[in-house]
Amino acid sequence: MQITLRAIWAFISRPVVATVLHGAAIWIWHVPALFEAALQQGFLHYAQHASLLGTGLLFWWVLLPRPGREHACGNAVMHLFFTSLHTGLLGVLLVVSPKLWYPANAVGSDLWGLSPLEDQQLAGLIMWIPAGLIYGGAALLSVAFWIQTSSRRHQAPRSCASSNPHRFTSVFTGRCCQASFFSQLRYGLGNDGGSFMARCMSPLACSRRRT
Known part of the structure; x- marks a missing residue:
C-alpha cells in the first residue's frame, strides 16, 4: 500500500x-x-x-x-x-x-x-x-x-584564488588549499612534495607553508 x-x-x-x-x-x-x-x-x-x-x-x-x-x-x-x-x-x-x-x-x-x-x-x-x-x-x-x-x-571555486594568489582549489576534494607554491617549484617536489599533495587530497584544508 x-x-x-x-x-x-x-x-x-x-x-x-x-x-x-x-x-x-x-x-x-x-x-x-x-x-x-x-x-x-x-x-x-x-x-x-x-x-x-x-x-x-x-x-x-x-x-x-x-x-x-x-x-x-x-x-x-x-x-x-x-x-x-x-x-x-x-x-x-x-x-x-x-x-x-x-x-x-x-x-x-x-x-x-x-x-x-x-x-x-x-x-x-x-x-x-x-x-x-x-x-x-x-x-x-x-x-x-x-x-x-x-x-x-x-563563484565558489574562484573565491579561493581571488582572496590570495597562493591559494587554490584542490581538484580532488574541491576544498581550498593554501601553500607556498613557489617554494615547491624552487626545491622540487621530492619527499616534501608528496606530503604537499597528500594535504591537498585530504578533506582538511591545507595550512600555509613558510619558506
Missing part, C-alpha cells in the same frame, strides 16, 4: 503531470453544463472546489523554486508560461463572448451595478490579466533563483 501511494505521488508530482491536472481542472469546471450543475448539486459543488484547490496546491508546490530543486527552474518557467497562456485564453473567451455562459451565476451582479454579461466580462478580465501577472511573477522568481544559485556554484 505504501509503495503504491509513493508511486502515485511520484507520478502526479512530476511538473508535466501537475500542470496538466491543474489545467484540466480549470477548463473542465468552466464548461457551462458542469459549472451550472455544480451550482445546483452540493456534491458536485464540493468536488469542484476540492479539485481546483487540490490541483492548484499541487501545481504551485511542484513548480515554486526552493533549495534542492535548482535544476528544475527551467522547466518550471516553461510550465508557468504555458499555464498563463491557456488560462489567459479562457479569460479572453469570457471577455469577448456575446453570450452569457452561466445564467444561474448571474444573481447578484446588479448589486455592483453590472449586467450579467458585464459581470462575466469582468471575471474574464481578472482571469486574463491579474492572474497572468501572478504566473509571470512566479516565472521571474524562478529565473532569479536559478541565476542566483548558478552564480554561487560558479
Whole structure:
C-alpha cells in the first residue's frame, strides 16, 4: 500500500503531470453544463472546489523554486508560461463572448451595478490579466533563483584564488588549499612534495607553508 501511494505521488508530482491536472481542472469546471450543475448539486459543488484547490496546491508546490530543486527552474518557467497562456485564453473567451455562459451565476451582479454579461466580462478580465501577472511573477522568481544559485556554484571555486594568489582549489576534494607554491617549484617536489599533495587530497584544508 505504501509503495503504491509513493508511486502515485511520484507520478502526479512530476511538473508535466501537475500542470496538466491543474489545467484540466480549470477548463473542465468552466464548461457551462458542469459549472451550472455544480451550482445546483452540493456534491458536485464540493468536488469542484476540492479539485481546483487540490490541483492548484499541487501545481504551485511542484513548480515554486526552493533549495534542492535548482535544476528544475527551467522547466518550471516553461510550465508557468504555458499555464498563463491557456488560462489567459479562457479569460479572453469570457471577455469577448456575446453570450452569457452561466445564467444561474448571474444573481447578484446588479448589486455592483453590472449586467450579467458585464459581470462575466469582468471575471474574464481578472482571469486574463491579474492572474497572468501572478504566473509571470512566479516565472521571474524562478529565473532569479536559478541565476542566483548558478552564480554561487560558479563563484565558489574562484573565491579561493581571488582572496590570495597562493591559494587554490584542490581538484580532488574541491576544498581550498593554501601553500607556498613557489617554494615547491624552487626545491622540487621530492619527499616534501608528496606530503604537499597528500594535504591537498585530504578533506582538511591545507595550512600555509613558510619558506
